Amino acid sequence: MHCDRYQELISALHDGELSDAETRELTEHLAACPACRLFQAELTATGTVLQSWDETPPALRPLPTSPEPTRSPLEWIVAHLLRGRISIPVPAFGALLLLVLALLYWGRPAVEVGEQVQFADSDVVTQSLGERSDLIVFSGQFANLEPQGHWRR
Amino acid sequence: MNRKRQDERLNDLYREHSGSIFGFLYRALRDRERCEELTHDCFIICRKRLVESPPDNERFFLYGIAHNLYREERRRLGRQRRLMVEKRDRLTGEEITQRDQHDELVGAQTAGIVRNEIGRLPDELQVPLILREYQDCNYEEIAGIVGIPVGTVRSRIFRARKILAERLRPLLEPKHEVE
Numbered sequence: 001m002h003c004d005r006y007q008e009l010i011s012a013l014h015d016g017e018l019s020d021a022e023t024r025e026l027t028e029h030l031a032a033c034p035a036c037r038l039f040q041a042e043l044t045a046t047g048t049v050l051q052s053w054d055e056t057p058p059a060l061r062p063l064p065t066s067p068e069p070t071r072s073p074l075e076w077i078v079a080h081l082l083r084g085r086i087s088i089p090v091p092a093f094g095a096l097l098l099l100v101l102a103l104l105y106w107g108r109p110a111v112e113v114g115e116q117v118q119f120a121d122s123d124v125v126t127q128s129l130g131e132r133s134d135l136i137v138f139s140g141q142f143a144n145l146e147p148q149g150h151w152r153r
Numbered sequence: 154m155n156r157k158r159q160d161e162r163l164n165d166l167y168r169e170h171s172g173s174i175f176g177f178l179y180r181a182l183r184d185r186e187r188c189e190e191l192t193h194d195c196f197i198i199c200r201k202r203l204v205e206s207p208p209d210n211e212r213f214f215l216y217g218i219a220h221n222l223y224r225e226e227r228r229r230l231g232r233q234r235r236l237m238v239e240k241r242d243r244l245t246g247e248e249i250t251q252r253d254q255h256d257e258l259v260g261a262q263t264a265g266i267v268r269n270e271i272g273r274l275p276d277e278l279q280v281p282l283i284l285r286e287y288q289d290c291n292y293e294e295i296a297g298i299v300g301i302p303v304g305t306v307r308s309r310i311f312r313a314r315k316i317l318a319e320r321l322r323p324l325l326e327p328k329h330e331v332e
Contacts, residue, residue, distance in 0.1 A: 060175040
């Protein structure tokens with residue numbers, strides 16, 4: 001029973017957690033007690049085993065990063081405008097809007113697909129050419145014409 | 154502390170301490186993926202608390218959070234799973250003596266024995282021992298992390314070592330057995 005307390009002190013000594021007075025007391029006891037000396041040797045050996053055969057934990061893997069959602073330039077501009085990160089003065093915004101409208105008007109096909117138009121004094125019906133809705137071909141006697149774009153009435 | 158500075162401070166803390174916090178959790182729970190999640194949870198909680206009350210000792214503060222997460226995890230897992238894992242890969246010191254000592258006392262198997270014997274310790278002994286042996290915490294820090302007096306820390310670490318000394322006796326050098 002008496003040695004239990006000293007064995008606890010041996011453990012604390014191993015960790016460098018003993019006061020000077022406790023260290024002196026323990027040293028005196030160890031000099032007189034073979035059982036505690038044996039325990040000290042065993043504890044030291046156990047400490048060596050714990051350190052030598054420690055299984056090093058694997059490295060911590062970094063957090064997976066979520067990919068940035070892909071956005072079209074228009075979506076990006078709208079999102080940033082809504083968040084207030086881009087400020088455009090009203091006149092500049094008006095000019096920009098007019099420019100966009102003008103481009104849309106002048107850029108649109110002059111003849112819609114399926115529309116009847118006059119060509120070389122004949123009525124022809126425009127047809128689409130595959131997915132290229134900006135190109136049209138002609139039916140009837142002009143069917144062998146090359147596809148044309150942006151025809152006007 | 155504004156938000157940007159908080160995030161910078163948290164990044165510094167993560168770089169400095171995430172490895173050791175993960176090491177503590179991994180040694181106590183032995184489940185890599187779960188321990189990684191808990192480590193990241195630890196820093197999420199830390200971020201919230203940094204705003205409320207910035208700690209004096211951040212390392213100690215992080216270990217305190219990690220210890221709480223560990224306890225919650227143990228409660229969640231329950232005792233059953235732990236016992237199943239132990240039974241699966243337990244190889245006690247007594248069994249070693251029945252085998253070829255030269256072959257068995259080397260390499261990963263020995264590391265596995267040490268790991269399992271630490272894992273078999275009761276929770277209240279295991280955590281202070283891990284914090285002392287592997288995480289380099291002193292008794293005062295362990296007392297703060299676990300929430301017990303310093304004297305109890307000393308006593309628990311002693312009891313843990315005494316149990317391990319008995320169980321790992323076959324692994325100890327022969328000279329220590331005959332001294």
